[in-house]
Amino acid sequence: MPYRAPVEEVRFICEHVVGLGQVTATPRFAEATPDVAAAILSEAGKLCDEVLAPLQRAGDLHPARLENGVVRTSPGFAEGQRALAEGGWVGLAASPDHGGMGLPQTLAAAVNDMMSGACLALQTNPLLTQGQIEALTHHASDAIKALYLPKLIAGAWSGTMNLTEPQAGSDVGALRTVARPNGDGTYAITGQKIYITWADADFMENVVHLVLARLPDAPPGSRGISLFLLPRNIPGADGAPGVANRLRVVSLEHKMGLHGSPTAVMQYDGATGWLVGEENKGLAAMFTMMNNARLAVGTQGIGVAEAAYQQALAYATERRQGATPVGDGSGAIVDHADVRRMLATMKAEIFAARAIALSCAVAIDMSTATGEADWAARAAFLTPIAKAFGTDIGVEVASEGIQVHGGMGYVEETGAAQFLRDVRVATIYEGTNGIQAMDLVGRKLADGGEAAWRLLEEIEQAAEAVRRVLPELAGEVWAAAESLREATEWMLSQDLEDRFAGAVPFLRAWARLLGGHLHLAAAMAAGGAGPRTALARIYIARRLPEHAALLAQARAGAADLYALSPDDLAA
Structure with missing residues (x-):
């Protein structure tokens, strides 16, 4: 299909x-x-x-x-x-x-x-x-x-971000690319960057690189990073692309997927660049781009999950195999209970991830429109959840899509495997999902949990408001919110290493709660009956209960992890 x-x-x-x-x-x-x-x-x-x-x-x-x-x-x-x-x-x-x-x-x-x-x-x-x-x-x-x-904005030129270097990885503060003043307001940039998506394209009039580099007298670490704009072709007085800049694509990465999206190693050999923002404040400026991209990457995971689900559903409705409990007993595999379970779960997960991402976008818009700090804090709190959960669900649904296809899913000609190969990197770039979780339990709780408390209060009030219509579903969501409240209090009482050790399950538990809350809202918007309520019941009965196990992991601390040495892990 x-x-x-x-x-x-x-x-x-x-x-x-x-x-x-x-x-x-x-x-x-x-x-x-x-x-x-x-x-x-x-x-x-x-x-x-x-x-x-x-x-x-x-x-x-x-x-x-x-x-x-x-x-x-x-x-x-x-x-x-x-x-x-x-x-x-x-x-x-x-x-x-x-x-x-x-x-x-x-x-x-x-x-x-x-x-x-x-x-x-x-x-x-x-x-x-x-x-x-x-x-x-x-x-x-x-x-x-x-x-x-x-x-x-017109799409005539395209933009990239250049952060990662071979020796630095996610530790951007360890970068070595150097920017030296030319004396005319421009800078000569020298260094190498890796994993640069769409570093060049034969259909683009120009490609504009934002590059993190260090000035000669910059302080060490992340405090000494500046941001520079380097066009592939330096614009002339009329704004048209002119002479080629001193930069080049060294090679393209041989990737697991996303083969149509070129990922390059970039070399800068005294390339001409212009400072963006203040000296030594480049990381903050680049984070503006990265925060925008984090929500966008979350939606990438959701989009691929949708496509994988659509293909799996089409295959399941066409493929006939074995006796089924529906109709004459020889129907399509969609009528097998386990296949129905996979498809219903995929659909419920996609709804939850999509609604979380769009909730985050609404918070960003309300912050922009009103300037209110509470909206900005909510957008900041939801961003790592939207990115991590959206991309995790992309991978999980794409994998489940292969399972629905059975052996044919493992055959490249069906295209089912491409979804998994393409989306897998989304959990890694723009900050790995582990980094997103660490951000959630670190910076995003630095307000003493205020954004979390406001969100939990809203979820509990919404659950209370629908108890008369959907008591069993509302009760489960309310109880999960109380569990998250206790776990958040625990996080706030711990040092960072103990928080980081449980950050990933903590983020997933939040996503589970938000998904249940938003499924409940959808069920009520549809009148408390029909397919949306049935889907909400599947999510709340089958996926939301995971939050309890996740929170047990989140509160386990770091001691048991460090009790195993690298030698122990290798034994």
């Missing part, structure tokens, strides 16, 4: 579950009326179905390649990128001051979700550009904004 963008599902969640209406009720986003939002989602769905989805297999079977220093892209990708640019999709949430639509981040997240399901390899290109737009909007000089933002 060809991929079909889940337009109606996204609309339902936006309108009835996560509260997009409160965003569009603000003066900042008043133009994003329900009719406008519906039109945006509908047109995005058509683009996904008709233009992007047909490119999915081409990117896998005909990977990007490096040819005479130029990255040659997969068949059809140039036309797909042109459609994205001409439709204004890159600048959906960007400021109208530089040509963007100025729409809510919630709509941008929903569109990224659908486009990721259609063709993740190509979608990574505009995703990174959107993050760069965000970083330049907040930190670049007016001159840089005037020159670069219109081109990036």
